[in-house]
Amino acid sequence: MPRIPRGLVDGFIYHEARKGSLSPFPVLPFLFSDVLELCLSGHTLVTSEFILLETREKLSEKLHLPESVIHDIISYLQDNSEIVVPAQIVESICRDKDDIKIIGTAVSGKANFVITGDKDLLVLINHEQVKILAPRAFWEFLRQLNP
Numbered sequence: 001m002p003r004i005p006r007g008l009v010d011g012f013i014y015h016e017a018r019k020g021s022l023s024p025f026p027v028l029p030f031l032f033s034d035v036l037e038l039c040l041s042g043h044t045l046v047t048s049e050f051i052l053l054e055t056r057e058k059l060s061e062k063l064h065l066p067e068s069v070i071h072d073i074i075s076y077l078q079d080n081s082e083i084v085v086p087a088q089i090v091e092s093i094c095r096d097k098d099d100i101k102i103i104g105t106a107v108s109g110k111a112n113f114v115i116t117g118d119k120d121l122l123v124l125i126n127h128e129q130v131k132i133l134a135p136r137a138f139w140e141f142l143r144q145l146n147p
Contacts, residue, residue, distance in 0.1 A: 006044045006111045045081040046109030050101040052077060084109040093127065096120040106130045113138065
């Protein structure tokens with residue numbers, strides 16, 4: 001039986017939704033379409049309590065979403081992800097020390113990829129067997145697998 005690919009969506013992506021033409025309140029359809037839907041269809045999504053907390057903070061502080069919407073998003077992620085404890089990673093691999101827990105989550109969760117818009121993570125390109133991809137690069141990667 002083929003192995004189901006495993007991925008991690010960085011909390012940074014949810015904040016990046018605002019940089020487009022989206023206002024804060026239509027962010028929910030963005031989250032559950034496009035990249036996130038691709039991750040959930042045919043992939044196992046991995047996350048950690050650290051990433052869920054980071055996501056909650058970005059949705060609240062950066063997007064100013066109502067607590068009820070934030071609760072629904074976090075609950076959805078909890079229900080549809082495998083929650084792991086981040087592996088210990090050498091701090092020197094990341095420019096931003098907070099990114100160590102994201103890479104650690106990917107390693108611990110045996111993720112094949114991390115989807116992020118965070119430039120500090122994207123410069124790594126990969127770590128061990130984990131590819132680090134921008135949302136568009138992930139989309140292109142999937143298109144190459146399934147032409």
